[in-house]
Amino acid sequence: MIRKATETKLKKYWYCLLGKELYVYKNKQEEKHKGMHNLVGVFIKDEPEEYLDSTTVLYPFSLIFPGNKPRVYYLLNKEDKEKWMNAIKKVIGYSNLFDYYDIKETLGKGKFGLVKAAQHKKTGKKVAVKVMSKKEMTVQDVELQRREIEILKMCQHPYIIRLLDIFENQDYIYIVMENLSGGDLFTYLEKRNFEISERRAKELSHQIATALYYLHSFGVAHRDLKPENILMASDDDDSDLKIVDFGLSKIIGPNESSLDPFGTLSYVAPEVLLQKPYGKEVDLWSLGVIAYLLLSRVLPFDDEEDKEIARQTIQDAPDFSFEPWDQISSDGKDICKRLLEKNRQKRLSLEETLQHKWFSEFKDIHDQRKTASSSPNALDNKFEAFALTSTSKESITKDMRDLQKEQDAKK
Template sequence: DGGQNVGAFSEVVLAEEKGTQRLVAIKCIPKKALQGKENNIENEIAVLHRIKHTNIVSLEDIFESTSHLYLVMQLVSGGELFDRIVEKGFYTERDASQLIHQILDAVKYLHDMGIVHRDLKPENLLYYSMDEDSKIMISDFGLSKIEDTGSVMSTACGTPGYVAPEVLAQKPYSKAVDCWSIGVISYILLCGYPPFYDENDAKLFEQILKAEYEFDSPYWDDISDSAKDFICHLMEKDFMKRYTTDQALQHPWICGDTALDKNIHESVSAQIKKNFAKSKWKQAFNATAVVRHMRRLQLGTSLEGPSQITPTSPCHAQALLLQEEDEEEEEEEEGPGRSLPHCLLP
C-alpha cells in the first residue's frame, strides 16, 4: 500500500545524547501500527543499516520498547530545498547542477547496492546545515526496497507528480524510476513549477504516461539547451533509453561547464512560492527551530524536575526528547517544563 508507508504514522522527536550533547532525530514507530507490516519495517531498517553516504541521512541506532521501535537518525537541520532557494538572493543553473550532482551521486551509490529509492521528491531533500555551502541530503526511505535480481517491482507507490510512466502503466520497473524522478526534480529546480500538473488525477496520469511536458516560454527562455538536453534524457518515456545515474553524471551539464551562471532567482522563486505552497500540516519536522530552542534551554545541563527523563533501562543514548510540534513561542512563555515528550526511550 504505497501511500501508507511507515512515515505516515510514526512521529519524529528531537533527542540529545547526554554524554556528548549531540542532537539526533528519533523516529518513534508504534508497534500497533506495524501489525501485518513487520516485513516492511524490517526491510526499511535492513536497507537503512547498510547505507553510508555523505548525502544520505544515516540510521545510527535502533532501540525497542514493548510498545515502540525507535530509529535513531542523523539530524539534518538546514531546512527544505525549496525554502532555501526562495531565501537566496542569487540562484543559477550552476547551483541547480551542483544540487543534482549530489543527488545523482547518492542515488548511484544506492543503485550500485541494488537499492531503488522509489520516492525521490523535493520534500525528501534537506540541507545538512544552515551553512551557505551546506550539502544536500536525501532523507526518507519509507518506500525503498532492495531490488532482488529479476524482481518485479510493481506497487504503484510514490507521489503522482514524480512517478515514472512505467509505474503508472503497471509494468515491472527498476532503478530507472529514480532517474525519472531526478529529471522531474531538475525540471522544477530550473523553473519553479512541475512538468506535469492537473487537478484531475486521471489527466495527470495520462500526461505522465505519454511523457508530455514542455519547456514553456517565457520561463525556459534563458535556460541553456544543455540543461534541457539533460532533462530530456532523464524524463525519457522509454526506461530502456533513459539515462542511468552513470550516464547522467557524465553529461556536460553535470560534469562539464555548460550550466549557466545567469541569475534566475527572481522567476524561479516566484514560481516556487506559487506552486509549492507550504501547508502547515504537511510541513516536515522543523529541526532548526527546535535546535535553536534546545540550545536556549541548554538541555541536559540546566533542566531540573520532571522534565529530566532518564530511561528505565541503561542504554548509551539516554536522551531528552522534544515533541515534534513547532511551538517555540508558547514554550518561551510557559518555560521549559512543558516540553515533555509522549514517547520515551526504553
C-alpha cells in the same frame, strides 16, 4: 520463579536459561523440561510490585513474545528479580534509548509518531529520534520500517541520511539519525521563491545522482524520490542535501523488475502508472522531475486533477518553451529531456547521467565515487504526496489502461 495460576493462587516453577532459550521444569530435581520458550524477538518489561496479601510482596517482570503476547513472572525478592532481568537482558541484547540519550523538543510529526531532538549523554552529540508507536502501525507498516532500517544500516554516504542507533520495545521503535536543521528541499526552495541559479540546481541534482549511484550499486531502488524526501543539512544557501525515507525502497537485482505500484504521482515514472515491469530507472525519472523543477520552478507534469497529471506523465513531452528555460544552458535542457524519456529502455542510465556534459565539472568526483562504491569495503501545496496504493491505484488504473490502448491504436 512463580507464575499466577489464578489471581490468588501461585504456582512455582524452576527455570534454566541456556543461550536464548528459557527451559521450564516442574520441580528442581526434574531432568526433563516441561516446556521451552525461545527468546528471539522477545522484549522485557519491568513491572511494579504487587501485594498478594498483607504480608506477601511479589516482584514481577514480563516478557513480551512475538505477536505481542505477554507472560508475567514473579519473584519473592528484589535481588532475584534483578538477577533474572539482567541475565535475560544480556541474551536478548536489551538496550534502552533513555539510558543513552536526553530527549528534547519535538522537531516534527510523522505518520506513526513524532520526531524528537535528542542529545547523547556522554558525547553531547545532537541527533534526531524518530519515535514510532507500534499501536498506530499495521503489520505491513512495521515491515516497511524494518526494510528502511536494513537499508539505512548499510548506507554510509555524504548525501544519504545516516542511521546512528536503533532501539525497540514492545510499544515503540526508535530510529536515531543525524540531526539536520535545514528542512526539506521543498521548504528550501519555497524560502527562496523557487529561484536558484542553474549552477545551484546542477550541484543539487548532482548530489542526488551520486547518492542514487551509491544506492543502485547495492541494488536499492528508492522508488519515492521527491523534494519532501530530501532534507537539507542546514538553512545555508550552499547546504548539502541528504536523501531520506526508504520505507518504499526495494532491492531490485540487475536483471529483475517489479510491478509494485509505489511512488508519488507528480514524480512517478510512466511505466509505474501503466503497471508495466520497472527497474531502478524509475529513480532516474524522479531525478529528471526534480532537476526540471529546480531549473524552471514548476513541475513538468502538474494539474489539480490526479488523472490529468497521470495522463500528462504518460503522453505529454516536457515543455521547455517558457521562461526561465531561455536562460538555461542547452546541456541543462538536454539532461532533463533525456531523464524524462517515457521509454525506460531509452532513458539515460545513471552512469550516462553522471557522465553527461551538464555534470562535466564533477567528473573527477564521480570517478572517485565510482572507485569507492566498487570497493568491497564500501558500506496550497500542489506537491502534495499521492501514494499509488489501494483506492488511489484503483481509481486511475482503468484510465491508464484506456490511455495505453489509445497509444497502441496510434502506432
